[in-house]
Amino acid sequence: MTLTQQILTIGICVLGTMATRFLPFLLFSSKKPTPSYIRYLGKALPAAIFGMLVVYCLKNVNILTGSHGLPEFLAIAFVVALHLWKRQMLLSISGGTVCYMLLVQIVF
Amino acid sequence: MQDIKPTKQVAAQAARLAFPYTIPIFAGFWFLGITYGIYMNVSGFCFVYPMLMSLTIFGGSLEFLAVEMLLSAFAPLQTLVMALMIQARHLFYGFSMLDKFRGTGWKKMYLIFGMCDETFSINYSANIPEDADRGWFMFFVTLFNHFYWVSGATLGGLLGNLITFDPKGLDFVMTALFVVIFLEQWLKEKKHASSLIGVLASAACLLLFGADSFLIPTMACILCLLSVFRKPIEKAGDFT
Numbered sequence: 001m002t003l004t005q006q007i008l009t010i011g012i013c014v015l016g017t018m019a020t021r022f023l024p025f026l027l028f029s030s031k032k033p034t035p036s037y038i039r040y041l042g043k044a045l046p047a048a049i050f051g052m053l054v055v056y057c058l059k060n061v062n063i064l065t066g067s068h069g070l071p072e073f074l075a076i077a078f079v080v081a082l083h084l085w086k087r088q089m090l091l092s093i094s095g096g097t098v099c100y101m102l103l104v105q106i107v108f
Numbered sequence: 109m110q111d112i113k114p115t116k117q118v119a120a121q122a123a124r125l126a127f128p129y130t131i132p133i134f135a136g137f138w139f140l141g142i143t144y145g146i147y148m149n150v151s152g153f154c155f156v157y158p159m160l161m162s163l164t165i166f167g168g169s170l171e172f173l174a175v176e177m178l179l180s181a182f183a184p185l186q187t188l189v190m191a192l193m194i195q196a197r198h199l200f201y202g203f204s205m206l207d208k209f210r211g212t213g214w215k216k217m218y219l220i221f222g223m224c225d226e227t228f229s230i231n232y233s234a235n236i237p238e239d240a241d242r243g244w245f246m247f248f249v250t251l252f253n254h255f256y257w258v259s260g261a262t263l264g265g266l267l268g269n270l271i272t273f274d275p276k277g278l279d280f281v282m283t284a285l286f287v288v289i290f291l292e293q294w295l296k297e298k299k300h301a302s303s304l305i306g307v308l309a310s311a312a313c314l315l316l317f318g319a320d321s322f323l324i325p326t327m328a329c330i331l332c333l334l335s336v337f338r339k340p341i342e343k344a345g346d347f348t
Contacts, residue, residue, distance in 0.1 A: 005182040014164045016191025024202025042203045044302045048330045050290040051306025057283040059319040079287050093132040096284035101277035
């Protein structure tokens, strides 16, 4: 690849990314009222997105081989328990991460 | 009557409020960013590449893939299709932020530009105090995260394989972040239809389509289910 082709390739990646980020805002300008279906989606989507992102993080976990996803499962259970107990975002995240690191480095 | 505070003070207050929310992302982005920089370095690219790519693309999974694209033959159309497919989930973020980004002035452009998974999740779910400026808060969340990612990638690109950087399991910080945000959302809502649709549709599509290509079918499923069950979901009264 020449330098120009490299720049173009990176530029196309930027273009693709920005198209997906800007499109909703271009389609529904803030001057006109947003259609009620889109407003509904805007409110109903986030909960589903957060669920999707959790699964996305775990997409390479294989429950059939290796540690069978046990460290991930245990660490997530730990995060949930810690968060329900203290409701401190930073504590739950750091506690869960340390728990996971100990599990994959020492136990499994 | 609220007194009008000078912009500098408003911005500084928002920055102080925003910073703690970004600490987990600092850990995650430095880990992933440095890894990405090292990967580019050992693939034969000067640190300017990861630096500029993390600055302009600002989306982890596509940047990793872009390394492979740069190493193969020039294929602009394929690159564009790939980029659109991997980044399609940002469409959902935009629809969710239409209202929240309203009235943020010049900052809106940057808020949209820098809306990666983590930034979106924080900006959507954070409980911003009434007296703080929402626009500046979201601006700083975006800016801090952007800075962590670019600095991590640049550092990795500079150091390359000189460092053995492998705190095994640190990448779990991102999983933990999303678990906490999902849980907070769960505790906030009265009915869990949308949350359940998100988890179950993703899990089902992951099993059916595999790790590399489940996002687009998942998004289609979520969209279909939310549209079909619009009436009962709206009636459940989680939002008006």
